[in-house]
Amino acid sequence: MADAKTSKVNYTEAMVEQMLTMYAELGNDGLDTIAETLGKPVRSVRSKLVREGVYVAAPEKPKAKKEEGPTKKELLNQLESLVAFDVSGLMGATKEAIAHVIALAESQDEATADEVEPESV
Numbered sequence: 001m002a003d004a005k006t007s008k009v010n011y012t013e014a015m016v017e018q019m020l021t022m023y024a025e026l027g028n029d030g031l032d033t034i035a036e037t038l039g040k041p042v043r044s045v046r047s048k049l050v051r052e053g054v055y056v057a058a059p060e061k062p063k064a065k066k067e068e069g070p071t072k073k074e075l076l077n078q079l080e081s082l083v084a085f086d087v088s089g090l091m092g093a094t095k096e097a098i099a100h101v102i103a104l105a106e107s108q109d110e111a112t113a114d115e116v117e118p119e120s121v
Helices: 013-038 042-052 072-082 088-092 095-116
Strands: none
Touching (some): 013 042, 072 088, 088 095
């Protein structure tokens, strides 16, 4: 009375052998070719290679390194030494904006220093 359920086989032994041979030759770059040859989707081929224990994932590309420069806190400390007001309200500003304010404060300091210098005869 109990019939054994038969499962559909997606890959025959011959297909698996062919896939493994092709993968050994072509590597990850040949997944499209292997899938086309076997008449299967690339995802299916990749999954079968993983189940067979031979698939090696491609290494992730290294992320581009950002130029760190001074931290926002360091910039705010520098700005605080240049101006006569509380800079804690600028914590939400971008580093670029704080750098512009520092440049402005430094240029103002230079301009006032030039005006105050007494002329020597």
